[in-house]
Amino acid sequence: MRPLLIATALVGSLSLHAQAETADGAALIGQDWAKIAEMAKGGEVNFFHWGGSDTINRYIVENIGGRLQAEYGITLNSVPVADAAEVVALIAAEKQVGNVDAGTVDLIWINGENFKAMKAEGLAFCGYVETLPANALVDWTDASIAHDFGVPVEGCEVPWNRAQFAFAHDSATLAEPPQDIAALLDWIKANPGQFTYPAPPDFTGSVFVRHVFYHAAGGPAALMGPFDQAKYDAAAAKTWAILNEIEPFLWRQGKTYPTTVAQLNDLFANGEVALTFNYDAAQFGQAVDAGIYPDTVRSYGLADGTIGNTNYTLIPFNSPNKAAAMVAQDVLLSWEAQLAKADPAVWGAATVLSMDQAGAELAAQFQALPQHPSVVSPNELAELALPELQADWIAAIERGWIAEVGQK
Amino acid sequence: MRTAPPLWALLPALLVLAGLSGGGLALALGRVGWADWAAVLPDGRVWAALGFSLWIALASSLLAAVLGLALAMLLRQSFRGRRVVGGMVAASLTLPHAVVAVGMLFLLSQSGWLSRLAFALGLTDAPADFPALTHDGWGLGIILHYAWKEAPFVALVLLAALRGRIVEQEQAARSLGAGAWGAFRHVTLPALAPALLGASVITFGFALGAYEVPLILGTHDPQALPVLAWQAFADADLTRQPQAVAMALLLTGAAAALLLPLLFWLARGTP
Incomplete structure (x- = not known):
């Protein structure tokens, strides 16, 4: 796949592109939107x-x-790919051969490590986001939107969807589950054997440990940005102390942790533990529909927030159709498209628009979407969203957990 | 009279063996640098994982040998339903390991069928009262899995060896006054020893390199070395990939050091 893409890019860069008239991104920033739409007409994205x-x-x-x-x-x-990393490699190869205004890619679905790489290598078109009309409904003060896995977005990509961590309980056996991390820790000690989490490096278990890490660090704000050993050491020592303190009160006295989230879900389904969690709350509804969980299962977020991540669309620096790509981004972000996408029958992806900024009328339309009773409303969840960390933080926390909690 | 096959007839098999095993080994050795060994060898988790893998392999191959021997002794008798039992033994060989491991989970876990049976009989009050046979620190679930899965294999190897001269020797011993136990102890067992050892070497090597069963039935610590190696291989930090290869080479080295002398001894001892 990758060699083919790169070969296409090289051939493309040799031929002269006719419609390179909107390759100059700087000329588009701050332009009147009607004029940009006019320039975009007839473009290909x-x-x-x-x-x-x-x-x-x-x-x-x-x-x-x-x-x-x-x-x-x-x-x-539409160019479907298996992994956005391939596309990043393609654009990097184009830059190497001096293709600065006739790239193959006009728009890419991206987040996390791939965004970090594109931003660091100067492969992203930046600074135009405020020009998009639909941007008016995006809350850039929300850290989980303004940071993409800890990397500041800084106008280099446009939010598209969200995923957010949620807990689940069976309302028939546990009517009032603990609502924040501090209450959860107390609840665990008061209810021995009723809770556990998958051992990192399991993806979901690792996210749970990060919630405790944020709790110990007094919130995620100080942890944004590149890895900081001193900040890590301070928060990590507290985190391991907390997790070792609750360990005797976990399932099987914490001598054993599940190794996968699937195993945790089985324990929950069999009534061995009273709580479970997932990065995608829609999973709980699917488990109820499949008859794995009782239909009294409900999911919820925490009062101090749960970790969410946002995924974005990005225009490469060398896209020859930047005006058309900006229009496409504006359509992707428009409330009509976001509402359609939030419908479980269409896709069921949570919106990145702020319901406060959208106003009561629009918010009511999002609220009116059909909803599974076991799945917490994504909008309700999104009101208290915590940002993700940069990858080196996550790796350090996983290694730390294995050494300080898992093996002790 | 058997004649040795001409050497050229072995060539295709040798080429495949040398190409796949040797080529894979050479590629693996080429990927691992000194820095990777320096990261892997001082890591206590790696040695704990190697110890755990060796324990699983040893315990399950011993258990499979005992069960397989008993099964073979049973199946060589004639009794009603022998064909059914024999068919079940052969059929269990065809089940994939991952499927049996999930079945073990349904059967042995603290919310499994046995636990539910104990609860129904009033022996336990909650899932946690049932002994932890899966996801436990000793790997009991993993060992029971391999014992159950490999005993039929051992039995089939032994049944093949239990034909021909060995039957005459047993009859001779019995006619000379040996009891059933005496004939078994002094005639059958020594005659079966090479086949039993050979089958056990295979089950040991198989369990040592196993990934999916420890993944499904194992705990977070200690982990089997193949599980640890895969975690390193799939790490977002790509510099850990060569470390995963180093762990795989370590396992290969341990298996070779333990099993090659046994295999040579077996080859020399066979007429």
Whole structure:
């Protein structure tokens, strides 16, 4: 896949691109939107996105592509890929051969490590985000939007979807589950054997440990940005003390931890533990529908927030169709598209728009979407969202847990 | 009279063996630098994992040998339903390990069938009262899995060896006054020893390199070395990939050091 992409890029860079008129991004920033839409007319947007889901592909091609064609005369070319890292490598190769205004990629679905790499290597078109009309409904003071896995976004990408961690309990056996990390720690000690979490490096177990890490650090604000050994040491010592203190009160006295979130879910389904959690609350509804969980299961977020991550779309520095790509981003971010995408029948992805900024009328439409009784409303959850950390923090916490909690 | 096959007939098999095993080994050695060994060898977790893998392999191959021997002795008798039992033994060989491991979870875990049975009989009050047979520090679930899965294999190898001359020797011993136990102890068992040892070497080597069963039935600490190696291989930090290869080489070295002398001894001892 990758060699083919790179070969395409090299050939593309040799031929002279005719429609390179909106490659100059600087000229677009702060422009009147009507003028940008005019420049975008007839443009083509090569949208490289993860292609592993038929539902998502259909939404992109029919809903977004259809609207771009009808309203703006823009053609959206959906290019499904297995991994955004391939696309990052392609754009980096284009930069190396001096292709600065005729790149293959106009838009890419991205977050985390791949965004970090693109931003650090100067491969992203930045600074234009405020020009998009739909940006008015984005709350950039929300740290989980303004930071992409701890990397400041700084106008280099436009938010698209959210995923957020949620807990679940069976309301028939546990009517009032603990509502924040401090209460959870007390609850664990008062209810021996009723709680556990998957041992890191399991992805979900690692996210749970980060919640305790934030609690010990007094919130995530101080942990944003690059890895800081001194800050890590201070918060880590407290975190391991807390986790070792609750260990005797965990399932099997903490001598054993589940190794996967699937195992934790089984323990919950069999009534061995009273709480479970997942990065995707929709999973709880699916488990109820499959008959694995009783239909009295409910999910919820924490009063001190749960960790969420946002995924984004980004325009590469060398896209020859920046005006059309900006229009595509604006459509992706528009409340109509975000509302359609939030419907479980279409996709079921949580919106990145702020319900406060959207106003009561729009918020009511999001509220009115069909909802599974076992799945906490993504909007309710998003009101208290905590940002993710940069990858080196996550790796350090996982290694620390294994050495200081898992093996002791 | 058997004649040795000509050397050229062995060539395809040798090429595949040398190409796949030797090539893989050479590639692996090429990927691991001194820095990777320096990161892996002082790591206590790696040695604990190697010890755990060796323990699983030893305990399960011994248990499988005893159970397999008993099964073979049973199956060589004629009794009603022998064909059914024999069919079940053969059928269990075809089940994939991951499927059996999940089945073990349903059977042995603290919310499994046995635990539910104990609860129904009033022996336990809660899942936690049932002994921890899966996800436990001794790897009991893993060992029971391999014993159950490999005993039929051992039995089939032994049944194949229990034909021909060995039957005449047993009959001779019995006619000369040996009891059933005496004939077994002094005639059958020594004659079966090479086959039993050979089958056990295979089950030991198999359990030593196992990944999926410890993953499904194992605990977070200690972990089997293949599980630890895979975690390092799948780490977001790509510099850990060569460390995973170093762990795999360590396991290969341990297996070779333990099993090659046994295999040579077996090869020399066979007429």
